[in-house]
Amino acid sequence: MATVLSVSGSPSATSRTACLLRHLDRRLTDQGHEVVPLDVRTLPADALLGADLRHPAIVRTAALFDRADGVVIGTPVYKAACSGLLRSLLDLLPQYALAGKTVLPPATGGSTAQVLAIDYALRPVISSMGAAHIVQGWFTLDKDITVGDDGALTVARGAAEALAQVVDQFSDALGSRTALLAAAG
Template sequence: MATVLSVSGSPSATSRTARLLRHLDRRLTARGHEVIPLDVRTLPAAALLGADFGHPAIVAATESFARADGIVVGTPVYKAAYSGLLKSLLDVLPQHALAGKTVLPLATGGTTAHVLAIDYALRPVLSTMGAAHVVQGWFTLDRDILVGDDGTLTVAEGAAEALVQVVDRFSDALDSRTALLTASR
């Protein structure tokens, strides 16, 4: 069983991005992975913005990255890039915090004009942080993520099918990498 850190880079407490991630976490759990959620918005702003590497919350987040076999990074897209909140977290992590990790980038946004934010903004940063394998990411339109009055999440049919495939490919890549590392020990 692999450990997956599921990171939401949304600053909003009612974020569709975070809700979508938690929805996908259940799929990963059903596939046998231990999933640890991390909502970056819960980290102290002063520690993030002041690059307080020694702050207990930053140390704990860094340890969560180190412990994980795989990372799911979800972000809303603002101005054709990932969120500033996510950038603040990535900036306080060690340069090679993703070394040896399998990573799945996910993004949400209001228009398909933002679809390339994963490949042109987020993927390069994840790669420079040492990710062993950044699997094909996915962009989901906000209008395809429906939140009911009771807080239940529904993903539009086409988007839901695509997300299942993307998450399953990530899970398969993670399983393969974990098996390879276990066999080499």
């Protein structure tokens, strides 16, 4: 199947966004995809903020994007936009780092007033980076995500069903892309 890079743009070590992405990663893995998780917060701040394109961590991260067939780019929404941490990474990557890739942009936030951030703040950036196909994203309210003391994730039923549907659409799109590339090769 496909190789998927799953990117969490949350700056928080106890992030609901990251927990939700790891939950989605398991679904993709169960469908036969190889999933590589990346928490942007683990990258060196000096390299991100100083735009150090030669820093080994940034070089390795760019290589992860290059090798991926598909990318899940998850972010909490702050002030009607993706996190600044995520944006710092996306700004460092090559202009067409997402060229030919299928991308799924899920987001989390505290209010339904932020739901359009996927379409107005994240999708244009992903598109400008050359994504071949941007699958319908999904905005999940923070109140619909519960992380237990043991790290177990619970997602409210309606949100869980919607997330499963968009992940399956992403997986199907990856499968179609992989089949086309195999036929062409």
